[in-house]
Amino acid sequence: SQQGEEDPQALSIQEGENATMNCSYKTSINNLQWYRQNSGRGLVHLILIRSNEREKHSGRLRVTLDTSKKSSSLLITASRAADTASYFCATDDPLQYNFNKFYFGSGTKLNVKP
């Protein structure tokens, strides 16, 4: 299946440090999205990057996409304790008949220590 894999599974850093999470996927995509989930809550959309884009920024977030390697990375700069959450990548699969579906990876659990 297309389900992405995040790496690392868990990451613990000090406040102020940068956090980098990676996502790899198996088949071609139209777009890739990153979501954040605070413990016991719903997911919040962070960034959508399309297959013809290589990098996108949003505030302290930077997402890169390398379609040749089938991978994406999410960088959070100058992390804060409030960034503590699980981060998921989600990919579509244009080879599937139904284009509405997204496949979520298993997530990276980020802990930012004050």
Place this chain on the structure above:
Amino acid sequence: DAMVIQNPRYQVTQFGKPVTLSCSQTLNHNVMYWYQQKSSQAPKLLFHYYDKDFNNEADTPDNFQSRRPNTSFCFLDIRSPGLGDAAMYLCATSLSVQETQYFGPGTRLLVL
């Protein structure tokens, strides 16, 4: 301001007792999704509606059904909950295909 609303936030049911979870949206989005998420796992898509067009995932158990009576509301019915159905159930919407999904806060289901 809430855009995707799920009720209740917590639901306790008994083994085998039918339960319905609800989701409503104020975004007027065409697509509504139901996901199941177990502890420390990825959200797993159960089914989705594009308008009134229902799309079931191949591995979604028959025990799970859904209804979308209008654009704003979508329901998840679990006909005979088992202990393995205890999970967080997430509703999401998107305007159209391959677009950003907006998630509700989730309903945490406990089966006794």
